Amino acid sequence: MRAAAAISPDVLEQAAEWLVRLHAGGVSDDDRQACERWRRAHPEHARAWARAERLANRLGGLPPDLAMPALDRPRGASRRAVLGLAGLLALTPAGWLGWRLAQREGWTAAYRTAAGERRDIRLADGSTVTLNTASAIDLRFDAAQRTVLLRGGEILVQTAQDTAASARPFRVRTAEGWVRALGTRFSVRQREGRTDVAVFEHAVRLEPERAPASGFLTLPAGHAACFTDSRAGTAADLATGAGAWTRGMLMADGMRLADLAAELARYRGGIVRCDPAVAGVRVSGAFPLDDTDLALAMLASTYPVAARRRLGGYWVALEPA
Amino acid sequence: MEPAAVPQQASLTGVEALYCDHHGWLLGWLRRRLGNSCDAADLAHDTFARILAGRRVEDIREPRAYLTTVARGILVNWYERQALERAYLEALARLPEPEAPSPEQRQVILETLHQIDAMLDALPARVRRAFLLSQIEGLRYDAIAQRLGCSLATVKRYMKQAFVQCLAQMD
Numbered sequence: 001m002r003a004a005a006a007i008s009p010d011v012l013e014q015a016a017e018w019l020v021r022l023h024a025g026g027v028s029d030d031d032r033q034a035c036e037r038w039r040r041a042h043p044e045h046a047r048a049w050a051r052a053e054r055l056a057n058r059l060g061g062l063p064p065d066l067a068m069p070a071l072d073r074p075r076g077a078s079r080r081a082v083l084g085l086a087g088l089l090a091l092t093p094a095g096w097l098g099w100r101l102a103q104r105e106g107w108t109a110a111y112r113t114a115a116g117e118r119r120d121i122r123l124a125d126g127s128t129v130t131l132n133t134a135s136a137i138d139l140r141f142d143a144a145q146r147t148v149l150l151r152g153g154e155i156l157v158q159t160a161q162d163t164a165a166s167a168r169p170f171r172v173r174t175a176e177g178w179v180r181a182l183g184t185r186f187s188v189r190q191r192e193g194r195t196d197v198a199v200f201e202h203a204v205r206l207e208p209e210r211a212p213a214s215g216f217l218t219l220p221a222g223h224a225a226c227f228t229d230s231r232a233g234t235a236a237d238l239a240t241g242a243g244a245w246t247r248g249m250l251m252a253d254g255m256r257l258a259d260l261a262a263e264l265a266r267y268r269g270g271i272v273r274c275d276p277a278v279a280g281v282r283v284s285g286a287f288p289l290d291d292t293d294l295a296l297a298m299l300a301s302t303y304p305v306a307a308r309r310r311l312g313g314y315w316v317a318l319e320p321a
Numbered sequence: 322m323e324p325a326a327v328p329q330q331a332s333l334t335g336v337e338a339l340y341c342d343h344h345g346w347l348l349g350w351l352r353r354r355l356g357n358s359c360d361a362a363d364l365a366h367d368t369f370a371r372i373l374a375g376r377r378v379e380d381i382r383e384p385r386a387y388l389t390t391v392a393r394g395i396l397v398n399w400y401e402r403q404a405l406e407r408a409y410l411e412a413l414a415r416l417p418e419p420e421a422p423s424p425e426q427r428q429v430i431l432e433t434l435h436q437i438d439a440m441l442d443a444l445p446a447r448v449r450r451a452f453l454l455s456q457i458e459g460l461r462y463d464a465i466a467q468r469l470g471c472s473l474a475t476v477k478r479y480m481k482q483a484f485v486q487c488l489a490q491m492d
Contacts, residue, residue, distance in 0.1 A: 007488075009485075016484035016485040016488060020481045023456075024461075024462055054491055058433055059456045065416060068457050071437060071438055114356055315413075
């Protein structure tokens with residue numbers, strides 16, 4: 001910025017007062033003339049007013065339909081997420097809710113994936129964690145524990161035998177509680193207000209945050225269940241193709257189109273909407289997750305739906321063909 | 322380089338040392354949070370650029386704590402920019418097709434939104450909202466007072482505060 005353009009705070013304040021007055025309703029010609037006299041009274045006033053006009057031009061060129069949602073968005077979530085983490089972590093359980101809010105986006109997490117990305121992480125004990133699309137985790141590994149904090153999204157865990165002198169439990173923490181591994185391969189997904197768990201080998205125990213020990217559920221291989229913070233649901237057989245995401249596939253077996261659209265949206269950096277007229281259409285097949293455009297094209301060629309794209313594919317609507 | 326350098330040079334040397342000793346570590350710290358190397362490299366660069374423009378490096382006792390403090394500030398700005406772009410794209414997606422701006426217009430609008438957003442950054446939420454309702458939505462002061470549940474005088478005070486803030490940051 002040029003030093004010559006410096007304007008004293010007093011003059012800026014006067015300019016601001018004129019702006020406030022001219023934007024109020026019922027401005028008279030006298031007001032306008034008085035403002036004009038002020039502007040001419042001093043070169044510094046004129047410079048301040050030139051700024052005011054540039055500001056008005058900048059603001060006036062913005063379409064309200066676009067500018068309002070962008071500028072008036074809820075703010076500060078990122079600030080809290082980035083700055084507030086360390087302090088909040090120590091507070092439990094009172095701080096848990098705030099911590100969860102701050103964590104929802106997983107912004108401060110140590111490991112995270114973008115939409116459409118998958119990532120394998122090898123842990124210090126030889127266990128591996130695979131992060132699915134748009135997921136985030138933190139790790140707490142020390143003498144007493146092997147804990148994965150699932151901040152959002154979905155992971156597949158393959159635990160290894162603990163090599164430490166005294167075996168440490170391997171657990172996954174979600175917003176609703178704990179998933180304790182009993183030597184095993186399993187996946188955990190953080191949903192809105194619940195955690196989904198699928199077990200592929202051995203077993204895990206679901207420990208809802210607010211449930212008594214009698215409310216814990218041991219889930220054997222080949223089964224899936226969900227839990228809220230107060231109770232575990234009942235175990236069901238593992239769906240065909242559960243965990244296929246680790247190989248980049250989505251297996252649908254009579255899946256509602258609306259559900260499939262929501263699934264595909266997880267893997268795209270954008271929005272997938274489903275028209276209510278086709279939301280209930282049942283679809284089956286293996287869809288590639290690493291190329292969701294191809295998945296949409298497959299849908300359109302097999303079922304009576306069309307994928308309408310806007311904004312370079314950022315926004316897709318599934319509609320009746 | 323001679324150790325008996327003048328202060329400015331000494332400070333530059335300090336930054337160099339800071340860079341050599343901790344750049345790799347900072348890059349790793351950012352990469353773990355962002356999940357990709359490109360953005361992490363950009364933000365690490367911005368972090369050192371800000372330190373170079375700021376205080377005397379010799380005064381820094383805990384380099385990594387200091388680096389993460391600066392990097393957090395830069396992360397926050399980066400996330401806010403991302404959040405604005407997301408909100409903007411979603412608003413674009415809701416527009417009926419004939420009203421959608423051309424790709425060039427979109428870019429110009431987005432750049433302007435970033436500038437306005439940065440100017441309004443330091444304002445309290447209510448002040449910012451009053452200002453946007455007036456300047457973007459074109460509401461009258463009495464309508465804004467009703468919307469915000471405050472007096473007309475308060476709306477005027479908010480408006481003045483926001484105008485001062487914007488004018489001070491215009492070049």
